[in-house]
Amino acid sequence: MTTSALLHRARGATPLVSRIVAAVFGGYALAAxxxxxxxxxxxxxxxxxxxxxxxxxxxxxAAVIWVFAVRSAxxxxxxxxxxxxxxxxxxxxxxxxxxxxxx
Numbered sequence: 001m002t003t004s005a006l007l008h009r010a011r012g013a014t015p016l017v018s019r020i021v022a023a024v025f026g027g028y029a030l031a032a033x034x035x036x037x038x039x040x041x042x043x044x045x046x047x048x049x050x051x052x053x054x055x056x057x058x059x060x061x062a063a064v065i066w067v068f069a070v071r072s073a074x075x076x077x078x079x080x081x082x083x084x085x086x087x088x089x090x091x092x093x094x095x096x097x098x099x100x101x102x103x
Contacts, residue, residue, distance in 0.1 A: 018073035026080040027063035030087065031056035037090035 038052030039045070063083075067076040 015073040019067050019076055022073065022076045022080060023064045023067040026067070026077065027060045030063045030080060030084055031060040033084055033087035033091050034059045036094055037087045039094045040090045 035052035035056040038055055039048045041048045041051065043051070063080060066079055070076050070079060
């Protein structure tokens with residue numbers, strides 16, 4: 001196989017590798033943010049932790065499905081980022097309270 005054929009084949013695999021990375025690491029980050037953000041719910045702390053743990057499994061599964069269902073890897077990353085923004089805001093709010101900084 002020539003060098004140009006190998007480069008063409010590698011370029012064809014790049015979107016797939018990007019989707020796999022988005023599914024594994026982006027899905028994990030989204031699930032972790034969901035788990036932390038659930039602590040902000042107005043319920044008892046142990047119940048919020050349990051809810052966050054259970055919700056994180058659903059979110060991770062949905063993120064993996066989303067990443068492979070959209071048309072491009074760029075849309076997959078954009079969708080994960082858009083979903084992470086409100087979760088990140090809620091998680092920051094929880095972390096601020098945990099550090100003793102009230103809003």
